[in-house]
Amino acid sequence: MTNSTPLVRIRGLTKIFGGQRALDGVDLTIMPGEVHGLLGENGSGKSTLIKVLSGFHTPDGGTLEVAGRDVPLPLLPGQHRSLGFDFVHQDLGLVPSLSVTENLMLGEIASSRKVAYSWRAARERAAAMFARYDVDIDPDATVERIRPVDRAMLAIVRAVESIRAGAAAEGEAGANMLVLDEPTVFLPKQEVGQLFSLVRRITSDGSSVLFVSHDLDEVREITDRVTVLRDGRTSGTAVTKEISGRELVTMIIGRELAEHPHDAHAATTVGRDVVLSVRNLSHGPLQDVSFDLHEGEVLGFAGLVGSGYEEVVYSLFGASPGATGTISSGERTIDIASLTPRRAMSLGMALVPGDRKNSGSVATLSLGENMNLTVLDRYFRGWRLRHGTMRDNVRQLVTEFDVRPAVPDLEYGSFSGGNQQKALMAKWQQTNPKVLLLHEPTQGVDVGARQQIFDMIRGSTATSATICASSEYEQLETICDRVGIFVRGRLVTFVTGADITKARIADLCHGQASAPVPAP
Amino acid sequence: MNDHTGPVNEKRGADMTTARKDAETPVDAGPPVTESPSSTAAEAAEPSEKAARRRPTGRLEAMALPLTWLAVIVVFSILETDTFFTSANAASILASQAVLVVVTLGLIVPLIAGDFDLSIGSVVGMSALVIAILNVQHGWNIWAAVVVALLAGIVVGLINGMLTVLLGIDSLIVTLGMSTLLAGVALWISGANTITGVDQTLVDVVISYRLFGIPMEFYYAIIFALVLWYVFAFTPLGQRLLVVGRNREVARLSGMRVSTLRIGALVTSAFVAALGGVLIAGTSGSAGPTTGLDLLLPAFAAAFLGSTTIKPGRFNPWGTVIAVYFLVTGITGLQLLGLQSFVQNIFYGGALILAVSFSQIIRRRRMKQGF
Numbered sequence: 042m043t044n045s046t047p048l049v050r051i052r053g054l055t056k057i058f059g060g061q062r063a064l065d066g067v068d069l070t071i072m073p074g075e076v077h078g079l080l081g082e083n084g085s086g087k088s089t090l091i092k093v094l095s096g097f098h099t100p101d102g103g104t105l106e107v108a109g110r111d112v113p114l115p116l117l118p119g120q121h122r123s124l125g126f127d128f129v130h131q132d133l134g135l136v137p138s139l140s141v142t143e144n145l146m147l148g149e150i151a152s153s154r155k156v157a158y159s160w161r162a163a164r165e166r167a168a169a170m171f172a173r174y175d176v177d178i179d180p181d182a183t184v185e186r187i188r189p190v191d192r193a194m195l196a197i198v199r200a201v202e203s204i205r206a207g208a209a210a211e212g213e214a215g216a217n218m219l220v221l222d223e224p225t226v227f228l229p230k231q232e233v234g235q236l237f238s239l240v241r242r243i244t245s246d247g248s249s250v251l252f253v254s255h256d257l258d259e260v261r262e263i264t265d266r267v268t269v270l271r272d273g274r275t276s277g278t279a280v281t282k283e284i285s286g287r288e289l290v291t292m293i294i295g296r297e298l299a300e301h302p303h304d305a306h307a308a309t310t311v312g313r314d315v316v317l318s319v320r321n322l323s324h325g326p327l328q329d330v331s332f333d334l335h336e337g338e339v340l341g342f343a344g345l346v347g348s349g350y351e352e353v354v355y356s357l358f359g360a361s362p363g364a365t366g367t368i369s370s371g372e373r374t375i376d377i378a379s380l381t382p383r384r385a386m387s388l389g390m391a392l393v394p395g396d397r398k399n400s401g402s403v404a405t406l407s408l409g410e411n412m413n414l415t416v417l418d419r420y421f422r423g424w425r426l427r428h429g430t431m432r433d434n435v436r437q438l439v440t441e442f443d444v445r446p447a448v449p450d451l452e453y454g455s456f457s458g459g460n461q462q463k464a465l466m467a468k469w470q471q472t473n474p475k476v477l478l479l480h481e482p483t484q485g486v487d488v489g490a491r492q493q494i495f496d497m498i499r500g501s502t503a504t505s506a507t508i509c510a511s512s513e514y515e516q517l518e519t520i521c522d523r524v525g526i527f528v529r530g531r532l533v534t535f536v537t538g539a540d541i542t543k544a545r546i547a548d549l550c551h552g553q554a555s556a557p558v559p560a561p
Numbered sequence: 562m563n564d565h566t567g568p569v570n571e572k573r574g575a576d577m578t579t580a581r582k583d584a585e586t587p588v589d590a591g592p593p594v595t596e597s598p599s600s601t602a603a604e605a606a607e608p609s610e611k612a613a614r615r616r617p618t619g620r621l622e623a624m625a626l627p628l629t630w631l632a633v634i635v636v637f638s639i640l641e642t643d644t645f646f647t648s649a650n651a652a653s654i655l656a657s658q659a660v661l662v663v664v665t666l667g668l669i670v671p672l673i674a675g676d677f678d679l680s681i682g683s684v685v686g687m688s689a690l691v692i693a694i695l696n697v698q699h700g701w702n703i704w705a706a707v708v709v710a711l712l713a714g715i716v717v718g719l720i721n722g723m724l725t726v727l728l729g730i731d732s733l734i735v736t737l738g739m740s741t742l743l744a745g746v747a748l749w750i751s752g753a754n755t756i757t758g759v760d761q762t763l764v765d766v767v768i769s770y771r772l773f774g775i776p777m778e779f780y781y782a783i784i785f786a787l788v789l790w791y792v793f794a795f796t797p798l799g800q801r802l803l804v805v806g807r808n809r810e811v812a813r814l815s816g817m818r819v820s821t822l823r824i825g826a827l828v829t830s831a832f833v834a835a836l837g838g839v840l841i842a843g844t845s846g847s848a849g850p851t852t853g854l855d856l857l858l859p860a861f862a863a864a865f866l867g868s869t870t871i872k873p874g875r876f877n878p879w880g881t882v883i884a885v886y887f888l889v890t891g892i893t894g895l896q897l898l899g900l901q902s903f904v905q906n907i908f909y910g911g912a913l914i915l916a917v918s919f920s921q922i923i924r925r926r927r928m929k930q931g932f
Contacts (some may be wrong), residue, residue, distance in 0.1 A: 335609070
């Protein structure tokens with residue numbers, strides 16, 4: 042395999058859905074041994090492209106060359122294996138209740154013709170594989186008990202091994218391309234580095250990795266070259282080292298992002314009225330957390346995994362039973378143990394949870410139905426739900442929050458991540474919250490929508506105070522007036538004003554947390 | 562974080578028809594991303610809003626079952642003009658299945674809320690037996706007996722609901738156990754005999770009085786369908802039950818009383834099944850140890866078949882009514898053609914499997930198309 046022959050070359054790839062060009066003449070060339078980033082907003086065509094490679098979609102035009110040979114499109118489902126591709130998707134495709142070894146050998150067991158299967162041998166092979174990739178995972182552990190990053194690495198090792206096994210069976214080295222589709226979305230930032238070392242080890246022998254992501258920093262860190270899609274077209278391909286973050290963003294969204302549109306950082310919270318006083322909140326890892334939330338403030342919470350920084354928003358909303366402590370709002374003091382989401386809502390709180398798919402929304406209901414969950418009673422007048430009024434209000438709301446397309450009757454699951462999240466923000470804004478509780482508000486959200494969500498959060502400060510728990514320090518830097526740092530369940534310090542920088546937050550979270558985090 | 566649901570209990574029930582593929586799916590097929598990002602959302606929405614309205618397959622899908630029903634009626638009417646195409650046969654079909662309509666309508670309440678109720682058949686039998694025993698053997702006033710039967714239904718529903726929700730046991734298991742338990746009790750208290758001679762007043766109210774030649778029980782069933790339709794389409798309660806059925810965590814975090822709603826749904830299905838028992842006691846003037854047990858499978862078949870029509874993908878009252886009558890029209894027609902009674906089981910069982918398969922296929926296709 043020479044370095045001049047591209048491993049995979051896609052030219053003029055086109056895919057039309059109901060008259061709309063999801064892919065419109067996309068070119069993508071992947072060289073042997075490189076990590077190639079694929080960037081683009083939701084709806085730019087990334088997932089369609091990948092689904093063509095996996096044989097799920099039949100393209101309407103374009104050619105595919107693998108290692109210099111023409112491969113006719115469409116690919117059959119499963120054909121990607123004989124070409125030497127494999128895929129690791131966001132959901133990883135692991136069985137949580139089975140052991141690491143069992144998960145690793147799933148494919149082999151499925152195709153094995155043997156009557157008896159030697160688990161001991163399998164276990165030894167698993168250990169040997171992990172050693173080869175320098176990954177430290179216990180083959181006997183149950184997958185649901187291992188760390189998220191170990192799960193991701195397990196899925197990756199499994200995929201790479203399946204490519205190699207496929208290549209061996211074909212009697213020749215295939216393309217050996219691993220497609221990682223947003224592998225880091227559910228990972229804590231501080232564990233991403235381990236995943237990246239694994240990716241580098243994989244590419245060291247000439248295999249390539251197509252790395253699909255939203256996260257510019259990660260793409261800049263791990264990739265050699267990067268291709269950006271916009272509106273179904275190739276916006277450009279560049280050598281990662283030679284392009285700046287701002288240039289990348291411009292390629293992705295086709296316009297320049299405003300630099301920190303909010304200069305609210307300077308605003309001090311001293312002297313403002315206290316909207317919510319939290320005293321001695323303890324729950325899971327959290328111990329005796331006390332703080333005041335001021336009127337119009339955006340308060341960020343950050344910490345390492347296990348520090349409990351994200352638990353606060355759920356505890357305050359009564360979403361995770363078992364919390365103790367008190368909250369005071371005005372004259373009233375309320376026992377946190379007595380809180381339910383319903384009660385919290387009546388106190389003027391709103392929670393947009395981090396797990397949009399499982400806790401935030403129902404994909405199979407319409408956009409309007411999802412957004413109206415909290416305000417149904419308002420539309421029950423004259424003994425009937427006013428569907429027309431509901432639809433009109435939703436349409437107005439989604440226009441205001443720039444959810445596209447602004448069609449209340451479309452299924453929620455058919456919207457892109459960014460639009461889904463904007464809709465959820467709108468859902469809760471309807472309840473006129475006094476305290477807005479957010480957990481990872483821009484997870485799996487494209488760059489443009491990210492900025493809009495930041496604007497929404499900043500824009501709501503006239504009417505509500507916000508608590509935002511996030512593992513994206515850059516986001517906290519952009520939107521927060523004050524950031525609370527959690528270390529091992531304790532709220533140890535606050536950063537305010539100009540001190541709120543990505544680096545400072547990271548330092549504080551890590552610097553004081555060198556000792557292992559005690560089990561909750 | 563989810564306090565009331567056991568691990569086995571999630572993602573069951575109503576999802577059977579909706580093939581919960583928690584969709585990260587058709588992101589790319591979505592909005593027509595316009596060239597200039599500054600264009601307004603309204604402009605961007607225009608084309609796909611039209612696309613959403615024009616979706617002929619959607620409307621056809623919603624009307625497929627009613628149209629098939631009409632076709633079946635036409636075919637049998639031509640084949641058997643003398644026996645099938647008569648007003649007496651129509652009245653008989655409409656009235657004889659009123660109990661099934663009522664019981665199935667009751668069943669869709671927990672199905673919408675994400676729980677199964679397999680005890681409805683036994684509750685029908687228990688209710689009818691309680692009426693027969695109290696009225697015939699103990700000489701109670703018929704209406705007092707009816708009230709006791711309905712209360713018994715509520716108690717069964719409460720037990721089902723509490724065990725399912727508060728202990729977090731799968732409703733499938735709880736109600737399966739309850740079903741068998743009640744069937745045993747029925748055999749016991751009836752002494753394995755059919756008790757006849759229920760007060761004529763009840764019989765009059767249920768079948769003797771007729772309107773346009775159709776016994777009253779048909780109208781009771783239709784009134785009940787109207788009530789359910791109102792609740793599901795025009796009240797917050799209906800919308801809440803739907804959300805609870807699709808995702809309990811979302812419902813809880815949106816401030817809904819998930820446990821209360823689920824218990825309420827199981828109480829409703831049991832109460833309605835008890836009402837069905839009242840209708841059976843009134844229809845036949847008697848009750849036996851196996852009364853009502855044969856309703857369970859037809860009810861599930863009709864509920865799932867009904868969820869493929871009118872509002873495809875959702876259990877809905879009018880779809881349910883149409884499904885019941887579609888099934889019974891087919892069975893009656895085939896029996897009049899001379900086929901034996903085994904036709905019934907084949908038809909109901911087959912319909913259940915086909916209905917669930919169809920909704921699954923529709924679902925998959927939509928996912929792939931990006932709707």
